[in-house]
Amino acid sequence: MLHNVNKTYQTSTESLHVLKEINVTIESGSWLTITGPSGSGKTTFMRLLSGIEQADNGEVKVGQLDATIAAEKERRRFRRNHVGYVFQDFQLFNQFDVLTNVMIPLLPYEPRKVVEEKAVQLLDMVGLLPRKNHMPLQISGGEKQRTAIARALMNDPQLILCDEPTGNLDLENRNKIMEILREVHKKGVTIILVTHDPELADYGDLKFEMRDGHLFNKTEQNV
Ligand SMILES: Nc1ncnc2c1ncn2[C@@H]1O[C@H](COP(=O)(O)OP(=O)(O)OP(=O)(O)O)[C@@H](O)[C@H]1O
Numbered sequence: 001m002l003h004n005v006n007k008t009y010q011t012s013t014e015s016l017h018v019l020k021e022i023n024v025t026i027e028s029g030s031w032l033t034i035t036g037p038s039g040s041g042k043t044t045f046m047r048l049l050s051g052i053e054q055a056d057n058g059e060v061k062v063g064q065l066d067a068t069i070a071a072e073k074e075r076r077r078f079r080r081n082h083v084g085y086v087f088q089d090f091q092l093f094n095q096f097d098v099l100t101n102v103m104i105p106l107l108p109y110e111p112r113k114v115v116e117e118k119a120v121q122l123l124d125m126v127g128l129l130p131r132k133n134h135m136p137l138q139i140s141g142g143e144k145q146r147t148a149i150a151r152a153l154m155n156d157p158q159l160i161l162c163d164e165p166t167g168n169l170d171l172e173n174r175n176k177i178m179e180i181l182r183e184v185h186k187k188g189v190t191i192i193l194v195t196h197d198p199e200l201a202d203y204g205d206l207k208f209e210m211r212d213g214h215l216f217n218k219t220e221q222n223v
Pocket residue numbers: 009010011016018036037038039040041042043044045210
């Protein structure tokens with residue numbers, strides 16, 4: 001839930017008011033899609049939800065976390081335990097194989113054997129078990145994104161933030177990624193998807209558009 005939220009970035013030369021009076025309530029288990037021009041504030045919105053950034057004012061509450069007042073350490077713990085983040089550019093570690101990339105988020109916290117078993121299960125779910133020992137540079141873009149999704153699911157997140165997850169992919173891979181996200185959503189995970197793809201923008205229970213830092217609810221117009 002975001003209530004009257006503003007976010008400004010301060011650079012050496014200017015103050016950039018990126019999010020303006022954002023108000024939105026997202027029910028647990030829903031699927032929210034956000035479209036909007038480049039630079040309108042979509043990624044910043046996601047960064048507030050994940051607790052990476054903090055708002056200037058207003059309220060940001062995500063599950064049990066009051067991100068407005070929580071300290072950095074608490075926000076990091078919340079992110080680690082409850083949030084999965086999927087990026088357009090995958091953000092895999094090229095020096096580690098697919099399996100290790102998926103294991104990374106949990107490795108510091110659980111026994112290696114347990115982590116590996118879980119990573120193998122998730123790689124199986126996204127259809128990548130045969131690629132588990134490949135390096136990221138040896139797999140396709142679609143496979144990289146499926147690896148990144150498996151990694152994002154390692155902590156059994158209640159919320160998955162997908163920032164243009166299919167932006168670099170062809171139609172076939174886009175559809176595969178969406179199919180996986182749909183399966184995850186069926187299990188009750190909340191999904192927030194930022195996309196420029198008009199077909200994907202039509203997907204979801206809630207449809208919003210970000211324009212110049214304002215978030216507009218487009219849901220009613222589509223029902
Ligand atoms: N750390 C930062 N410091 C200063 N300005 C920033 C910072 N991060 C983002 N901005 C600026 O804030 C504005 C919104 O950025 P944001 O990444 O949220 O947009 P976006 O809608 O996600 O764009 P795109 O669709 O291109 O990813 C942009 O003008 C960007 O240049």
